Amino acid sequence: MEAITDRTRLARPATAVAPLLLGGLLTHDDGADRVTVRITEVEAYLGADDPGSHAFRGQTARNTTMFGDPGHLYVYFTYGMHYCANVVCGEAGQATGLLLRAGEIVEGVGVARERRKSPRHDVDLARGPACLAQALGLNRALDGADLFAAPLTLTLPAAPVDPELVSSGPRVGVAGVGGGSDYPWRYWLTGDPTVSRYRAAQRRTPRTVNG
DNA sequence: TTGTCGATTTTCT
DNA sequence: GAAAATCGACAAG
Numbered sequence: 001m002e003a004i005t006d007r008t009r010l011a012r013p014a015t016a017v018a019p020l021l022l023g024g025l026l027t028h029d030d031g032a033d034r035v036t037v038r039i040t041e042v043e044a045y046l047g048a049d050d051p052g053s054h055a056f057r058g059q060t061a062r063n064t065t066m067f068g069d070p071g072h073l074y075v076y077f078t079y080g081m082h083y084c085a086n087v088v089c090g091e092a093g094q095a096t097g098l099l100l101r102a103g104e105i106v107e108g109v110g111v112a113r114e115r116r117k118s119p120r121h122d123v124d125l126a127r128g129p130a131c132l133a134q135a136l137g138l139n140r141a142l143d144g145a146d147l148f149a150a151p152l153t154l155t156l157p158a159a160p161v162d163p164e165l166v167s168s169g170p171r172v173g174v175a176g177v178g179g180g181s182d183y184p185w186r187y188w189l190t191g192d193p194t195v196s197r198y199r200a201a202q203r204r205t206p207r208t209v210n211g
Numbered sequence: 212t213t214g215t216c217g218a219t220t221t222t223c224t
Numbered sequence: 225g226a227a228a229a230t231c232g233a234c235a236a237g
Contacts, residue, residue, distance in 0.1 A: 043229070052229070062222060079230050080219030086229090099229060118232070130230050173229055199230090202215090 006156045007071040007148055014044035014089045014096040018187040021087060021098055023161045025106065027153040028136045035108035035136050037126050039100060041188035041195045043171050045086070047095035052174040055095035065144045066095040073152060075133070075143040082130035085138045087147065087154070101129050101172070101186070104194045112136075123193045165190050173201050 002008060010017055027036040045053040047066075054063040054076065065074040066088055074086040074097055090096035103126040105112045112125045112135040119125055126132040133139075147154040168184035188195045 045229075054229075057223080060223075076229085077221055078228055080221070080228090082230050084229060101229090128231070171229075201229095 006154060009156060010070040010087065010089050011091060012089065013094075014046060014098045015185065017087075017089045018042050018044055018098055019160045019163065019166050020156055022166060022187060022189055023157045025153075025155040026100070026103070026136065026147075027107070027155075028138065028142075029151050029153070030137055031151070033108060033111040033137065035111050036106050037103035037132060037136060038106045039103045040192045041100075041102035041186070042087075043099040043101050044185040044187070045097050045099060046185075047090070052171060053095070059095070063095070066097055067093055068144070071147050071154075073138070073142055073145045073147055075138055075140055077140060079130075083133040083139050084129040085133045085136075085142075099129055100132050102127050102188070102194050102196045103132050104192070105135060127194055128196045161189065169198065172196070172199055 009020055021039055021042055024039050025036055026039060027034065045055070047053060047055045048058070050056060055066050059067045062076060063074070065072055066086070068088060069092045070088050070090055072088045074088055075083055077083055085100050086097040087100065088097045105122065105125050109122060109125070113122075115137060116125050116131060116135050124131070126135045142152070145152055166187055167190045168187050170183065171186045
């Protein structure tokens, strides 16, 4: 029998891991600055059978990390300017993971403020997946990094949070299955001020070109 | 406070 | 060439 570690607790489908991750702590210490976030909102991506997942069309250079072992960080670049971070779950090859959507900065608030200029309130520092990644200083260089070894440290709660404190709903920014449908693949701590406001998936440039 | 739209580059078809 | 797991600015009530 293998010992139950935080890493082995991640080795199950993302939807099962989600409530374990809420309330957990993720630290990034790049040697100069150290920021810790308390995770308050996540979104599940189920792998090859999930049309909303990057893994839907199979393994590519970008999403290789998702197909690897659980307990690693999958970081991708999107919209020409944003990084988003996932915790890889399940078994190797399943490509299931959890997108870190929002959190509360509990250490290194000053550093996070410098990395994120715009927000007027501290609750906005890690509100939204790209914001959270920026506040923690995550980028493509950390894609594939071990969540339980320097420079990263993931700490799960000893026990899952009370199910009554966890809410779920449709995913954000994802069109089709799991987005506008009934699949409750987004999880958050009920009432937490750092949870992002729901924004339905939008189509880009639906207007006609003005010549 | 809510709704709408532009920015900007990687990745995949 | 088109779309993308988004954010922030701006307008209106």
